[in-house]
Amino acid sequence: MAKSIKVRAKAKQGIVTVKALMNHPMETGLRKDKKTGKMIPAHFIQEVTAKLGDNTVMSAVWGGAISKNPYVSFKCSGAKGDSLTLAWVDNKGNSDSATAKVK
Amino acid sequence: MNRRTLLKRSLAAGAVGVAASAGLLAPGQVLAAYPNAAFHAKDTAEALNGVVGSGSFEHSDDIKIKAPDxxxxxxxxxxxITSGLSGVESISxxxxxxxxxxxxxxxxxxxxxxxxxxxxxxxxxxxLAVVKSGGKLFASKKEVKVTIGGCGG
Structure with missing residues (x-):
């Protein structure tokens, strides 16, 4: 699962605003496949971590009730030129991460 | 976090914890065990207890929720969700x-x-937005009317 994350970070007066989009089906495990009538197995992102340099600035635990192809935005203190890394892990053990330079 | 909730949580998150310790998580990340039970809890108090350690909260006007009516x-x-409270530890x-x-x-x-x-x-x-600040929970809520449900088939 390469390049499942799009992340942008912008600094303004010492506060970095991060916006990220991830590609993920986010299946709750409660939906039925209309054709086969079988339940679609749960497949969703469970943990999201954001780091600015070496410092964790935001970490989250998610359930299946986050929308498909999740969007998340948050703020942290930082400056232009810092590098921000966002990583996720889903309930099947898949993971991905992306790094963006703060603009 | 007191000892009891720690025990409860570690038991509940056992399966996920095993997956995590088996090296499936990206190296260098320090993550708390995934609170599996909290995400399966059927009421808000139980869910909150599982994820932030307490099910009771006070109402606060200092938490703003922006969501469609x-x-x-x-x-x-x-x-x-934004909050004017100081020292916010977590937002649920x-x-x-x-x-x-x-x-x-x-x-x-x-x-x-x-x-x-x-x-x-x-x-x-x-x-419901629940903010943990200074070890206490504060919450605010906003009603959202849904015309087409998002969890059905």
Whole structure:
């Protein structure tokens, strides 16, 4: 699962605003496949971590009730030129991460 | 966190914890065990207890929830939470009408209290934002009317 994350970070007066989009089906495990009538197995992102340099600035635990192809935005203190890394892990053990330079 | 909730949590998150310790998580990340039970809890108090260690909270006007009054599509409900409270440790989002109310919980690590994301809502209900600040829980809610549910088939 390469390049499942799009992340942008912008600094303004010492506060970095991060916006990220991830590609993920986010299946709750409660939906039925209309054709086969079988339940679609749960497949969703469970943990999201954001780091600015070496410092964790935001970490989250998610359930299946986050929308498909999740969007998340948050703020942290930082400056232009810092590098921000966002990583996720889903309930099947898949993971991905992306790094963006703060603009 | 007291010892009891720690024990409860570590038991509940056992399966996920095994997966995590088996090296499936990216190296260098320090993550708390995933609170599996909290995400399967059927009521908000139980869910909160599982994720932030307590089920009781005070109402606060210092937490602002930006969400639509009417969501046409329950599978994509944009929610933005900001808080003027100081020393915010975590922000949890719950949708009380959902089968399992807990949507997500964000730990802030000293970052400003601002979170924006999109959630699924099965039917009309309240979006509950629970902020942990100074070891106490504060909450605010906003009703969102859903015309098409987001959890059905």
């Amino acid at each position: 009417i969501a046409e599509n329950g599978s994509v409900v944009p929610v933005t 989002i719950l949708a009380d009408a959902n089968n399992s109310p807990l949507v997500a919980s964000f730990t802030m690590h000293g970052s400003p209290a601002f979170i924006s994301t999109r959630i699924k809502m099965g039917k009309t209900g309240n979006v």
